[in-house]
Amino acid sequence: MSEQGARAFGFEGTWREYAPIAFTNLLLTIVTLGIYRFWATTRTRQYLWSRTRFIDEHLEWTGTGKELFIGFLLVLALFGLPFLFIQFGLQALLLQGYVGVAFSLGFVAFGWIFYLSGVALFRMLRYRLSRTFWHGIRGGSDDKGWGYGWSYVWKNFVGSFALYLLVPWAMISLWNERWSKMSFGPFEFSATASEREIFKRFLLFYLVPLVLIAGVVFAALFAAPSAMQASGGSEPPASFGIAILLTMLAVYVALPLIAVAFYAKYLRVAIGGLSLEGLDFHFDARTKDWFMLILGDIGLVIVTLGIGAIFLNYRHWKFFVTHLDATGEISLAQLTQSTTAAPGQGEGLADAFDMGAI
Amino acid sequence: MTQIGPDETIWHYDGSNATRHHPALSWNADGFSLHWDGGGSGPHRWSDLMPMTGTAGRSLYGLRGVSGWRLGFAGLPPEAFAVHLPLVARYGRWIDRMGLWRAVGLFGVVAVAVVFVVLRAPQWLAPLVPQSWENRLGDAMVGDFGGRLCETPRSAAALAKLQSQLGKDVPIRQIGIANIGIVNAVALPGGRILIFSDLISEAKSPDELAGVLAHEIGHVRHRDTLTALVRQLGLSVVLGGFSGDVGGTVNGLLAMSYSRDAERAADSYSIDALRGANISPLPTAAFFKKLGKLSGGDAIERSMSWMGSHPVSSEREKAFTASAVKGHAYRPSLSPAEWQALVNACAEDKDVAPPTKMLF
Structure with a gap:
């Protein structure tokens, strides 16, 4: 529906308009010792969604703070307390010398947390779609995500095979599995991204160790011996240390850059494979855009001595919407109300694992 | 019956499909209905209308019990219609009812009171916990x-x-x-005290060890470990509402081992105990002098001391020095043979696990 160059998605908010929401959220969160943050999240989303246009109508966020709060309490009761026990219990077991028991319990706990994070990712998406309305219609899923949790465990496990070369497959396959189970109105999403498109980008990660080894070999073979002879001592001189430092620095700068480049490609490919009935989605944020976004985030937080952090959600959502587009057509008359069960509570699990992005 | 519309500034979704209608509105004191070509909705009661929030200058209403039902106005609804409508929620129901600033004031006072109680209560609660519970807890932990x-x-x-x-x-x-290679000693829940081996190997005399040990005995006597545990538990509950990082940082700052008062009390217990046992406090004073140098000297330590739990080393050194009586004939806390037994304990104990770094 992007005829005449108009984009299907548009963001119409301004930071000035959002500022009163952000500051009162911060204030109320502080004076309630953090409890208000569920209502704060809801207000932020209400604002962001209502300023987001899709074709001819704005999105609408209908989730409530109470839902998120109840989700948080549920997680606290179901998982928080046992984990607290395991955390202190493990320490006690280790101190008392039951190393074997401690490690097997720790392994079980780790696996359980991992499984739950998968379930949480699924339910977070489901919750958000079920609370997002457009033209009076919402999304959702009939799946509860328990099966996705297992996929999450075994696919990530398999992804670590062969020097992690299967990670791109795991990521794309999980994305496709997750979105294929989601729907909007009567229509199911179709997710057909292919890992082949991100594989070359992923290989960049393997370049870094090679460069590192080359750097060290170079320093060892040429720089160090000649410098050592020059200084006539048996100890490696300062120049050798500097060479190592430079190599390390290159790694610390290069690795995050590669991660950004990979993630940019991943999201373009993953969203590019999404469609809903007659609509195809596209995402066009390139590495440079992500890089500027992150630099901007860092700059904003530093310049404002941390206060600017309350605008990060806003920035990220705006970035996301601005780069999102859709082409094709959707029939409004056929877009009937979703029959999926709306989840009763919010993103408790995802919240507990600190996975909520917006 | 009053009626407006239909026009472009009023729109409606019925929630069953995505088609947008531009209905005419008619209403009376009890309720309202919508009509458009080929359809209608209502009559509905006013009390079933729900204001939807955050809608960019538009006014949007939902209908209780019908998911996706929307009635929208560009700008504000016509006044004659609006008088029947509920107010838009803003910060949340409780806060809207009180007003933002009154709510902030009230929550703030409650928050300060809660934090104060959580920080103070352990001192009142710890003495009420039976010693046998503390012992069992300590056994389970250590x-x-x-x-x-x-x-x-x-x-x-x-x-x-x-x-x-x-x-x-x-x-x-x-x-x-x-x-374990640490120059320190700790009191643990359940009346246990651990002396780390490097404290003994670094000590110049048994009297230096005696002063530090007496300090830890002071903690046991005042049940400071239990107090610290209770405080940490309380803080993690109270600060649970913040997301992971913030709560953890604040918790770490506030819960840091014992309060400074507890440390002073343990020091004065140590001074009294040394005096009672006729052991010179000067080696302990020397130990604190060494400790002060290790942590970067008086000025640095003093500037950091607002966040540290221990009193500044130089103050502690002064307190121990001042308690020494000049010319008094102190006696050593241990004989040279007994002291050697402590120094060599780890070397001579054949079953002991090899030295390790601390786990926590």
């Missing part, structure tokens, strides 16, 4: 310390002698030497 305790019959006798001199009436259940 046990036999994974076989890292160094003990020979002679070292045990030397420690028993120190204990009888410095803490006769204190419910100490164990004083152990742990084969």
Whole structure:
């Protein structure tokens, strides 16, 4: 529906308009010792969604703070307390010398947390779609995500095979599995991204160790011996240390850059494979855009001595919407109300694992 | 019956499909209905209308019980219609009812009170916990310390002698030497005290060890470990509402071991115990002098001290020095042979696990 160059998605908010929401959220969160943050999240989303246009109508966020709060309490009761026990219990077991028991319990706990994070990712998406309305219609899923949790465990496990070369497959396959189970109105999403498109980008990660080894070999073979002879001592001189430092620095700068480049490609490919009935989605944020976004985030937080952090959600959502587009057509008359069960509570699990992005 | 529309500034979704309608509205005191070509909705009661929030200058209403039902106005609804409508929620129901600033004030006062109680209550609660509970808790947490305790019959006798001199009436259940490379000693829940092996190997004399040990005995006597545990538990509950990082940081800052008052009290217990046992406090003072140098000198330590839990080393050194009586004939806390038994405890104990770094 992007005829005449108009984009299907548009963001119409301004930071000035959002500022009163952000500051009162911060204030109320502080004076309630953090409890208000569920209502704060809801207000932020209400604002962001209502300023987001899709074709001819704005999105609408209908989730409530109470839902998120109840989700948080549920997680606290179901998982928080046992984990607290395991955390202190493990320490006690280790101190008392039951190393074997401690490690097997720790392994079980780790696996359980991992499984739950998968379930949480699924339910977070489901919750958000079920609370997002457009033209009076919402999304959702009939799946509860328990099966996705297992996929999450075994696919990530398999992804670590062969020097992690299967990670791109795991990521794309999980994305496709997750979105294929989601729907909007009567229509199911179709997710057909292919890992082949991100594989070359992923290989960049393997370049870094090679460069590192080359750097060290170079320093060892040429720089160090000649410098050592020059200084006539048996100890490696300062120049050798500097060479190592430079190599390390290159790694610390290069690795995050590669991660950004990979993630940019991943999201373009993953969203590019999404469609809903007659609509195809596209995402066009390139590495440079992500890089500027992150630099901007860092700059904003530093310049404002941390206060600017309350605008990060806003920035990220705006970035996301601005780069999102859709082409094709959707029939409004056929877009009937979703029959999926709306989840009763919010993103408790995802919240507990600190996975909520917006 | 009053009627407006239909026009472009009023729109409606019925929630069954995505088609947008531009209905005419008609209403009376009890309720309202919508009509458009080929359809309608209502009559509905006013009380079933729900204001939807955050809608960019548009006014949007939902209908109780019908998911996706929307009635929208560009700008505000016509006044004659609007008088029947509920107010838009803003911060949340409680806060809207009170007003933002009154709510902030009220929540703020409650928050300060809660934090104050959580920080203070452990001191009132800890003495009420039966000693046997604390002992069981301590056993569960620490046990036999994974076989890292160094003990020979002679070292045990030397420690028993120190204990009888410095803490006769204190419910100490164990004083152990742990084969761990730290220059320190700790009191643990359940009346246990651990001396880390490097404290002994670095000490110049048994009297220096006696001063530090007496300080830990002071903690046991005042049940400071239990107080700290209760406080940490309370803080993690209260600050649970913040997301992971913030709560953890604040918790760490506030819960940091014992309060400074507790440290002063333990110091003054140590001074009294040394005096009672006729042991010179000067070696302990020297130990604090060494400690002060290690942590970067007086100025640095003083500037950091607002966040530290221990009193500044130089103050502690002064307190111990001041308690020394000039020309008084002190006697050593241990004989040279007993002291050697402690120094060699880890080397002579054949079953002890090899030295380790601390796990926590």
